[in-house]
Amino acid sequence: MGVHTLAELTTFQVGGPIAALYEPQTHDHLVETLRELWSEGEEPLIIGGGSNLVAGDEGYDGPVVRIAHPGLEVVPAEPGRIVLRVSAGVVWDDLVAHTVSSGWSGLEALSGIPGSVGAAPIQNIGAYGQEVSAVLSAVELLDRYGEDPVWVSADELELGYRTSVLKRHRGEPAERDAVVLTVEFVLTDAAGLSAPIAYGQLAGALGVELGTQLPVADVRASVLALRASKGMVRDLSDRDTFSAGSFFTNPIVPLAAARSLPEDAPRWPVTPVAVEPTVIPLDHYTGELPGYAPTAAPELVKLSAAWLIEHAGISKGFRLPGSRAAISSKHTLALTNTGGATGDEVAALARFVQARVSAEFGVQLVPEPVLVGVEI
Template sequence: MTTLAELTTLRVGGPAAHTVTATTRDELIHAVTTVWHEGDDPFVLGGGSNVLVGDDGYDGTLVRVATRGIEQVGAASGRVLLRVEAGESWDDLVAYAVDRGLAGIEALSGIPGSCGAGPIQNIGAYGQELSASLVAVELLDREHGDLVRVPASELGLGYRTSVLKRHGGEAPVRDGVVVSIDVELTDAGGLSAPVAYPQLASSLGVELGTRLPIADVRRTVLELRRSKGMVLDPADPDTSSAGSFFTNPIVSESFARSLPADAPRWPIADDDADDAVVIPLGEWTGEVPRPSLEHDARVKLSAAWLIERSGIRRGFRLPGSRAAISSKHTLALTNTGGATADEIAALARYVQMRVGAEFGVVLQPEPVFVNVEF
């Protein structure tokens, strides 16, 4: 019997009671609607790169999305519209775009997972987010039981979130399965979008805002991600992870001023993300209170800096555990071999506790949890 450990990048998770692999959109629609009509919830899995599945697995139907296809459906004024099936590999889409000189997602090179999962998480890296290129998704809507085209403006896309995401295992605001996505890219004669991230600009040896041959940007992004263990590689145990396990917290500017002067921080737009939960030092009990709706100007902090400054170093693990902090990047929790979901979750709770106790910031996990207590 196939286990979720074999299908997820964290390499943990027990078996599913039933498994259906959908290689066409008709098979995907049929598999999902059949489970819905039975009154159950399917576990829809793409690349398995942003999920932590419990050791008992899933007592229901696992629907593996293996649909493929990239089609150009429009072009005008230097803009090209692509329609991509949900099961298509995200990095294959980026490679397809770069090979054709289409800019807008090159900084998202190397992100594992499927295209259908991209909008759910609003994937982003090195100064680009999918929300800047996403036009719409084709959604199999559970409430209505049919396919609808949902504009990106209605998806509530924010920092690593959308109305489609299951937060902490809870039901999403809008329940459905992404069948395809539409992305609009720029034909700029083989040049990239303006470089918008300092680390990427530094690695390329250019100023922010510079346009470069798009293939050069992709190559450099892949090198940066590989140096952090963020490109899947069977020979690198640090890549047995879910990527960044915690999101960078968003806090008020006044709270940010209370942190050490060397704490990295970046001002953000008002509608970029919900505020992180902040608690007074000395009052952390392990319980996560409701965030306040009142805030002043907001600032994004570095979760990696908070983790490191709370005393947790690369390679750290709890005694006897096979789950560890990556040896390359403190934001990644890795399976060093034979780890259980409970061990991964225990390490995540420990990291959250240490940062909460040290700085009063409650880090929020990025992966979706399935049958895991956190």
Template sequence: MSDTLSDLTTLRVGGPAGRLVPATTRELLVDTVREEWADGEHPLVLGGGSNTLAADDGFDGTVVQILTRGIERLESEPGRVRLRVEAGESWDGLVAYAVENGWSGVEALSGIPGSCGAAPIQNIGAYGQELESVLVSIDLLDRDLDELVTVPAADLGLGYRTSVLKRHGGSVPERDGVVVALELELSDDEGLSAPIAYPQLASALGVELGARLPIADVRATVLDLRASKGMVLDDADTDTWSAGSFFTNPIVSESFARSLPSDAPRWPLEDGQDGAVVIPLGEWDGSIPRPSLEHAARVKLSAAWLIERAGIRRGFRLPGSRAAISSKHTLALTNTGGATADEIAALARFVQARVASEFGVVLQPEPVFVGLSL
């Protein structure tokens, strides 16, 4: 097994690990992490590596790769299905398993790369579904408590691509720990999907919003949509050598949204969600503070639209760089072959600067940075 982070992440960049531990059992995972903590170390914990940008110098410490497996069906009420899933299970593998059994609730999350343990950290979501709607609890190895505890989903601060477990731009999370397993509750409704809640998916399926279809049909359509955007991993397609969407869609106040061009896509949201950082034009110093409730939100914008309207097109790359904007989707920063982490970061900074200069919005990155920052 390679101990180079470029071989362990979907962006395919990053230098060597000081030590690599493939944690194939829950006991090995827990024991290894606790031993590192006892020595005052903070190991790098990786699942599928699909949301990580690692420095070219690598990580001079222990990398724990979570490879645990297991899906257990628990007792549940009629029409409901409870599952306990080990953190190392493939997320899309879990979705495929649910769809094969006719259980709904995650079918719109098909094709998302990475492991199940990473899913609650940023509350993964796509096409009108979010993990939050089916997550019951997690088994968390809590660093402060130094023990394995069960944490209800309601205590995770789940929001748009965030939770109390997430490191925002390399910052320390509100609750530090390692996800060991998830408990989910799905629906068993004669093979029908959850109501279709996303216009693009409804259009692709040829139905109205709220319609319910065979789950397998929804999964197939979602996979086709993601593949058309280069968002389904493919070793032969460098457009998929990415971390998926590199930036989150900004959430801003309604009044600020009204200052944007009338054709800027926007979606009203409930109060209380974290907002984007909005700055007066010309005053950005390049730093990105952590999202805060001080920026109370009303409207979600399209990061892809902002990037494109700032003059950055699909396929764009800086001169001499091997990092590029995907030719299929403006939100994905890709490794076209042999790119370095510094090249990926330089392109991300350029995109941030262009959007900040044009619209006064600082785009927030999704990936976890290891050994570098924007």
């Protein structure tokens, strides 16, 4: 197993040493490895492609299990539907490329996203008008205290904007302590046509109206070009791509807070949060509802984190004095390692961005990557 660092295992290339590295190459070997480590009282760090992880310079004082086992199965389904069961270790964009070459739609707008298939449901990845939640059917999980792997429906994952019950938030444990083994998708066979184009920038790049369907290969090519222009497609010759992609999620705030921003600040409506009903037993009802205000759920609005960063005075390519971590020269939403950056330098830059946006607009940006040994 040798000596490794988290820098070697992540696209950001920051992070200190680890105690041991395990890379099971089959489904059963992965299950066996995890069971053995857990039975020994170990708390292994589970990673896939390492594209959504920012690690500290002290590293991880424990074993790391890198999920990389291959496998793809087409499950019989009704005409027009393609059911795929894909091992968690498959490279995400390899899966997308395979579905596009087969003429199946549902994942084409998610082209170029780094990482592995197993990470996709954890964070409900999305881009250019598509989200995994739209085509995710079920996942096979190995629970931390479970005996055998279990299949659970997508509904049980409580998928939301870049989140699920499986995701660790800012270093905090996940609501469900489980490892993704296999992911089931339900795609569409529409004679090689894509899902309806649902994102304005992508529609503009393709020269079509929203809702148009095009050959899936054309959509993939356009998405890859858009992502590459923002430094979001891995390129070893381009330091802007040594990152964790979009570093902050787009904030979701009440409408009243959004109205305090300049008129040109981008904003998109979000489905209001449902209000839990108030239930009072009849023998306790006095005719009044203490502490209850009969108002509707607040209307929520999604803001553009990139716009907030730019208009807080942080430009592309910005870096703190002496730091080797920088804002991407192509996209303000990405923090990058320009060469030799440390986890502390990345964290310091992220905190600076947060402070500037908070001071200028009163909005707190939330990091999207999983944080290990760093505080932001």
